[in-house]
Amino acid sequence: MRSPMTFKDHHREGRIFAVRLIWSVVIVVVLSLTLVARMIWLQGIQHDRYTTLSNKNRVQTQAIAPPRGLIYDRHGVLLADNQPDFSLALIPEQIPDLDATLAELASIVSLESGDIDRFRRRLQSPRRPWEPVPLRARLTETEIARIAVTQHAMPGVRIDADPIRHYPYGVLLSHVLGYVNRISAEDIEQMDADEQANYSGTHYAGRIGVERHYERLLHGQAGYRKVETNARGRILRVLEEIPPQPGQDLRLQLDIRVQQAAWDALGERRGAVVAIDPRDGGVLAFVSRPGFDPNLFVTGISHLDYAGYRDDHDQPLFNRALQGQYPPGSTVKPIIGLAGLQAGVTDWQRTIWDPGFYRIEGEQRVFRDWRRQGHGWVDMHKAVMQSCDTYFYDMGFRLGIDRMADFLARFSIGLRTGIDLPSEARGIMPSREWKRGTRGQAWFHGDTINTSIGQGYMLTTPLQLALSTAILARQGIPVVPRVAQLAPPAPTTEPAVMNTPSHWQRMTQAMVDVIHGSAGTARLLSRGVQYQIAGKSGTAQVFSLANDEEYNAEEIAERLRDHALFVAFAPAENPAIAVAVLVENGGGGGSAAGPVARATLDAWLLNDAGELAVPPVGLPETVPATLGGPVPTEAALFNPETPDAP
Amino acid sequence: MRRDFLRQMSIQPVGSAHSLAWRLHLDAPLLAALITLCLGGLLVLYSAGDSNMEMVMRQSLRFGLGFGILFVMAQIPPRSYRFWAPAFYGVGLILLVLVLVMGTHAMGAQRWLTIPGIGRFQPSEIMKLAVPAMVAWYFSERALPARLRDVLIVLAITLIPAALIARQPDLGTALLVAAAGLLILFVAGLSWRLIAVALAALSIAAPLMYFFVLHGYQRRRVDTFLNPEADPLGAGWNIIQSKTAIGSGGITGKGWLNGTQSRLDFLPESSTDFILAVLGEEIGLIGILLLLATYLFIVGRGLLISWQAQDNFSRLLAASLALTFFIYVFVNIGMVSGLLPVVGVPLPLVSFGGTSAVTLLSGFGILMSIHTHRKLLGH
Known part of the structure; x- marks a missing residue:
């Protein structure tokens, strides 16, 4: 089959083949050098980068969460x-x-x-x-x-x-x-x-x-x-x-027994109790009812549970003690009285005639006393003890809003207390500047008169009321409330100074007679008490009534009833606790809020056997083994x- | 007498050891390089398989089988290969069709034929030898350089089995089979003009293939190759981790058995297709260069055998076997180092896996047969 022709081609084929084989070697060498270059790129030039990547792959830094401190x-x-x-x-x-x-x-x-x-x-x-x-x-x-x-x-x-x-x-x-x-x-x-x-x-x-x-x-x-x-x-x-x-x-200043007593005393009513040790500002009880189950929130609250809280008319998620702002009503009368005494617009001897209303001379508008028939002849002591509005209308008008606002600020009214809890409400201490700033209106006499009985624009939180009562018990020396047992910061408010220091004692006595006096508004609280309580009841109107309207708590919806307030400190001569109680829509301050205050005071001041045993200030001497x-x-x-x- | 003549013919110095190898129809340098490669591969495999001795034993058994077949293949003279090439090719083609019709499924592909009582095997492996043998047979009867008609026939011989294999789908093997046939065209003197036309056609066909022919997983491999960081935890993971392994090995490597990428399981397929990354990580650039040198020695030796071969069938087949072996090496290293898309091509004689090692060693048996059955011819 093989012809000479193909045999001749044999040489040519050999040459073609040899050339292609050489080309093959060239291509193999070039491709191999490509691979070598690639390896030098990866392993030489980029070595550090890939080492980092490799370590990142392999070595992971894991954070270890610290165990949370106990309370x-x-x-x-x-x-x-x-x-x-x-x-x-x-x-x-x-x-x-x-x-x-x-x-x-x-x-x-x-x-x-x-x-x-x-x-x-x-x-x-x-x-x-x-x-x-x-x-x-x-x-x-x-x-x-x-x-x-x-x-x-x-x-x-x-x-x-x-x-x-x-x-x-x-x-x-x-x-x-x-x-x-x-x-x-x-x-x-x-x-x-x-x-x-x-x-x-x-x-x-x-x-x-x-x-x-x-x-x-x-x-x-x-x-x-x-x-x-x-x-x-x-x-x-x-x-x-x-x-x-x-x-x-x-470790908190809080005393779980006092907290429990205050909680129980409020019962199913909506309200707040704040108790402060006036000796060091320690918060002994901090109650707002209704509350919520905090354990539900820890791992993420279910929609259903959350909706239940959110849609509840009683607002269990609302911290009334810290963020609820209410007119303080008559509970501020002792402080306003002291403001009047310090300013010299009144003294303990001065008496006025209370016909059941007050009218600025030459003006038509009538400001009613809570007792329609009036209190008759009233001095400062009786005005505090019986909570006479007319006396304070008169005194407040003559004191004027400027001096009143300046004095009340020293009791943290309208100012943040600086408590160690977040999102504290500020309340309102109305003044000319405040009214111009927020309402764009001038200040009227009527505003002063309303403010002098804790109504009108004035708003306070239960915490502010408790602190102002504590400062009252401390005779004007400011203090910053603390929930935790840690050194409080220095107060930012000025002390309230009385030129006649005996005014403090006399005002305390008037407040003692609110409870212990035969004509006091809260005399029922004195039953079985082993120590002297200085207190003051208050009623905060939920809405204003027209001058001649008949007021009947029975007839209006429960929700429109007045808020009951009570502030107290005890023992009166050497105070170891100041408390403020708010009962929303509770009606009369003395009867609704007073017993809550009494229960709170008892829980702190009495021992397990029911005897008076005022706890020492600050840390108890025995530290339980569990702590630390x-x-x-x-x-x-x-x-x-x-x-x-x- | 014949031996004396052969001594004169041989270009390397002839010692007694060579003459023994020669008598056994073995090529000593090639055999030595192959054994070195296999032993080195076993060391890397031991590390890649987490110090799993069982894996090394299984691979050793395969190597033993492979070298046994190599020895047998070396005894068969090239003219027998030439004679049987068409039959061999025909049987292979039939088996490939059978695979598609009744093959065994595994890992999303249909690559195996199960023979009752014997086990299963991949007919596509046969084609790695049958296709170059068939193409070489075709040219052995024809004058070179290849004319257009020859080219078309060779393309058919090559691309029909390649297409069948690609259908299984097994892109890696299809690529190697196609290369085995096409490389012969190149060595047989296919004109550069035709090569240029083919390359141009390929560059047009590639995007079309991508959209109309490739399977989803193949397309993903190309996407991943083009941008491995697009899906670092998914498809791009392999290539990122293998580059990280190689790169972090540096010049001298982290030390044998100390590669963190492979031993902590960051490197997937570490004992099969991606075993080079283990070598690169543990022995570094030095290890890779040594490996590459061994491969190039083997390829060079194969090309030398082709150069010395005396007939067209032998020289074309030898060149194809040697160059296909290089394609293996280039594609695998290229894909593991991120130069090429990931196609399933193992690192020859190092990756764990039976069939490809046995096929490769059979091919070297044919090379040795070609080398040691030369006729007496004047220079």
Whole structure:
């Protein structure tokens, strides 16, 4: 078959083939050099970058959340602790089909739509890869068992044991302790870089109340752990660890027995009680009813529970003691009286005739006394004891709003008290400037006259009333109220100075006679009392009545009834407690609010046997063993890496 | 007497060891390089498989089988290969069709034929040898350089099985089979003009292929290649992690068994397609250069055998086998280092996996046969 022709071609073919083979070698060399260049690029030039990437892969820095400081009352009774809680969390990176997993979980544990919404929100917010995203907290034992059985078939599903905040007294302390709840992405955004680092392992932060105000103290300092992990996020070994500094325990001035007594005395009525130790400004009781269950808020309140609170006409989420603003009514009369005495517009001897109303000479308008028939001849003592309006109309008019406002400011009326709770309302101490500024109107005589019996534009919070009563008990020396047993800051208000110091004693005596005098407005409170109470009742009108209108508390809706107020301090000669009580729509101050004040005073001043035993100021001498001791065992159990509190 | 002549013919110095190898129809330098490569590969595999001795044993058994087949193939003279090439190719083609009709599914593809009692195998592996043998056979009867008609016939011989394999789908093997045939066209003197036209056509066809031919997962691989950072936890994960492994190895590497990327499971497919990243991470640039040098020695030796071969069938087949081996190396290293899109091409004789190692070693058996069955011809 082979022809000479093909044989001749054999040489040509050999040449073609040789050339192509050489070309092949050239191409192989060029391509190999490309690979070598690529390797030199990756391993030589970019080596540092990839080393960093490799270490980032392998080494993760995990923040260790510090255990939150516990909160005790003044006797060492635990008010807020950390309890183990089992929660369900998902690692999305490990889950092939998130919707299917969610559906499957919903069939074995109860998942509300709110749980899933929250989960999806958390999924959207920035997070580290492989970080578990919480789905539901507070798993029951049955649910834990159900998940445990199916867990092997559901990768990325975890049960985490995490200490969470628990409030054993629940609703009782809701408006003073506040609560913690989950940190949101917005919270983190508002923090500076240092704070963000400190909170990177923390899931909860104080939202309101003491938990919010003392957040930094209670939180502590985060620790860090450098761990080597594999691609599935499993920790293989710990390379380095800096333990967290646990949050500081906080002891409050609050006395849980006084708190409980005040709470119980209010009963089912809406209202507030604030009790302050005038000797150091310590807040002994801080009650606002109704309250809420703070434990519901910790792991995220359900829509249903929240709607229940939100839509309740009694507004259980509203902190009446701190943010409720009410006309103080007659409870400010002693202070206004002192203002008049200091200004010299009246003295203890001066008497006026009270026909049951007051009229500025030459004007038509009539200002009624609460007693239609009037009090007859009235001096300062009787005016306080019987709460005569006409006397104060007359005195207040002659004192004038400027001097009145200046004096009342020294009692924190219309000013923030500086208490260690967030979002305190300011109240209103009306003045010419205030009225011009807010209403754009001139100040009228009538305004002064209304203000002199604690009505008109004047508004105070129950906290302000308690503090003003404490300052009254301290004879004008200002103090900043403290919930926690920590040194208070210096007061920013000026002391109220009397040129004649005996005015303090005489005013105290007038207030004592409100309770102990035979004609006092609150004489019923003196029954069985073992110490002298100086007090003053008050009634705050919910709306103004026309001059000639007949007022009948029975006939109008309960909601339109007057607010009952009462302020008191005791023992009168050596005060150890000042209290302010508000009962919304309670009617008469003496009868509705007085007994609440009495119960609060008793709880503080009497011992268990019912004998007078005035507690010493400040810290009790015996410190319970629980305070400052190691973290309770449950918390330690679920945080084994955390060393005990120093 | 014949031996004496062969001594004169041989270009390398001839010692007693060579003459023994020669008698056994083995090429000592090529064999030494292959054994070095396999032993080195086993060391890397031991680390890549998390110090799993069982994996190394299984791979060793395959190598043993492969070298056994190599020895047998080396004994068969090239003219037998040439004689049987069309039949071999025909059977391979039939098996490929059978795979598509009744093959075994695994991992989203249909690549295996199950023979009752024996086990399953991939007919596409046969084509890695059958296609170049068939193309070489075709040219052995024809004058070079290839004319257009030859080109079209060779394209058919090559692309029909390649297309069948791509349908399975197994893009990596299809690519290697196509390369094996097309490389012969190149070596056989396909005019540069035609090559330029083909490249131009390919660059037009590529985008069309992308939109109309490629499977979803293949398309994703291309997307990932073009922008691996687009989906770092999904499709781009492999390539990011393998670049990180190689890059973090640096010049000298993190040390054998100390690669964090592979041993902490960040590197997927670390014992199969991505095993080069393990080498790069643990032994560094030095390890990769040594590996590349070994590969180039093998390729060079193969091209030398082709150069010395005496007939068109032998030289074309030898060149194709040597150059296809280089394609393996280039595509795998290229994809692991992020130069090329991820196609399933293993690192030859290093990646864990049976069939490809056995096929490769068979090919080297044919190379050795070509080298040691040369006729006595004057220079």
